[in-house]
Amino acid sequence: MKNTKTVELKNRISPERTTGISIPLGALCTKKNTVIGEYTVLPELAKFCKKAGIGLIQLLPVNDTGTQSSPYSGLSAFALHPIYIDLTALPEFEALYAEDKKFKKDYDAFVKDNPYDGKKRYNYSAILNKKDELLRALYQTTDIAKTEKPSDELTKWIKNNPWIVNYAVYKNLKFKYMQASWKEWKKEDQNPGEKDIEKRWTDSKNQKENLFYAWTQMRANQQFKTACDAVKKAGIIIKGDMPILMNEDSCDAWALPGIFNQNLRAGSPVDNENPSGQNWGFPTYNWKYLKEHDYNWWKDRL
Structure with missing residues (x-):
C-alpha cells in the first residue's frame, strides 16, 4: 500500500533546481516606495526575477519587532510589522491626503526627510515612529475609531486571528509605558493571565486603542497577502522565514509565560x-x- 502523504509531497515539490534570492523586505525600495521596502513592492520584485531568470524569493522574517530592527528579534510570533505597510495603498489614505492639509504636509515631509538610496542604513526608529503617527491619523478617519466598534470586515478578521487579543492588549500597554520592557511595568500589568487579558480586551476604556492594533494588522495582512498572491501568479515561488526564538520582551513571553x-x-x-x-x-x-x-x-x- 502506497503512503499517500509521501506521494502527495512528491507531486508538490519540483525536482528542478531553482535560482533564488534571500532579502530583507525593508531593502526593496523603488521610485514609489522611497523610504523603506513595503509589502506592495513584492510584485515589482517578481517582475525583475522573471526577467533575470530567478525562480524563488526568500524573505527574511516580517514579524513585528517593535523598537528592535533585527528581523529575528520577534515582538510577536504572529503579528506582521507595521513598518512595511504602504500607507498610500490603504483605502483610507486618498481621502485624508486630499482633504487634510496637516496630514498631507506630515506625509510629504516624512517621504522627503527619509530618502533611502541603498548606500547607508535607513533610520529605523524615525521611520517606525512617524509611520505609527500617520497610521493613527488614518485610523481616526474610520468608523471603527469613531464608533469604537469593529466593522463587519474587522470582526471577521479578528475571529479568524484570535492571537490579536493578546497582541493588541500588549501593544496598548507597551505604548502607554513608552515601549519599556514588560518586566519594568507595574506588577498588575506583568503576566496578567488569560482571563485578565480578555477583560482588558473587552474593556470599553481600551476599545479604541485595542482596535487600532487590530485594524493595523488587518491592513498589513491584506497588503501582504495581495502581494504574495501576485508573486505566485507571476510564477515565482515566495518562501518565508520565521524567528525560531522569541524576544524575552515579546507579546508571547508576556501573555504565555x-x-x-x-x-x-x-x-x-x-x-x-x-x-x-x-x-x-x-x-x-x-x-x-x-x-x-x-x-x-x-x-x-x-
Missing part, C-alpha cells in the same frame, strides 16, 4: 570570533509544557 524557560537564554558556544560564546537574550522553550498543551502554540504559528 508557560511556553518559555525564563531563567535560561539561548546563544552559541565558544568559537574563534566569540571566545566567551554568545548570549542572544532569547528565552528557551519549555518543551514539557508545550507537549502537555499538544504544541498548540507551534501549530498555530505554522
Whole structure:
C-alpha cells in the first residue's frame, strides 16, 4: 500500500533546481516606495526575477519587532510589522491626503526627510515612529475609531486571528509605558493571565486603542497577502522565514509565560570570533509544557 502523504509531497515539490534570492523586505525600495521596502513592492520584485531568470524569493522574517530592527528579534510570533505597510495603498489614505492639509504636509515631509538610496542604513526608529503617527491619523478617519466598534470586515478578521487579543492588549500597554520592557511595568500589568487579558480586551476604556492594533494588522495582512498572491501568479515561488526564538520582551513571553524557560537564554558556544560564546537574550522553550498543551502554540504559528 502506497503512503499517500509521501506521494502527495512528491507531486508538490519540483525536482528542478531553482535560482533564488534571500532579502530583507525593508531593502526593496523603488521610485514609489522611497523610504523603506513595503509589502506592495513584492510584485515589482517578481517582475525583475522573471526577467533575470530567478525562480524563488526568500524573505527574511516580517514579524513585528517593535523598537528592535533585527528581523529575528520577534515582538510577536504572529503579528506582521507595521513598518512595511504602504500607507498610500490603504483605502483610507486618498481621502485624508486630499482633504487634510496637516496630514498631507506630515506625509510629504516624512517621504522627503527619509530618502533611502541603498548606500547607508535607513533610520529605523524615525521611520517606525512617524509611520505609527500617520497610521493613527488614518485610523481616526474610520468608523471603527469613531464608533469604537469593529466593522463587519474587522470582526471577521479578528475571529479568524484570535492571537490579536493578546497582541493588541500588549501593544496598548507597551505604548502607554513608552515601549519599556514588560518586566519594568507595574506588577498588575506583568503576566496578567488569560482571563485578565480578555477583560482588558473587552474593556470599553481600551476599545479604541485595542482596535487600532487590530485594524493595523488587518491592513498589513491584506497588503501582504495581495502581494504574495501576485508573486505566485507571476510564477515565482515566495518562501518565508520565521524567528525560531522569541524576544524575552515579546507579546508571547508576556501573555504565555508557560511556553518559555525564563531563567535560561539561548546563544552559541565558544568559537574563534566569540571566545566567551554568545548570549542572544532569547528565552528557551519549555518543551514539557508545550507537549502537555499538544504544541498548540507551534501549530498555530505554522
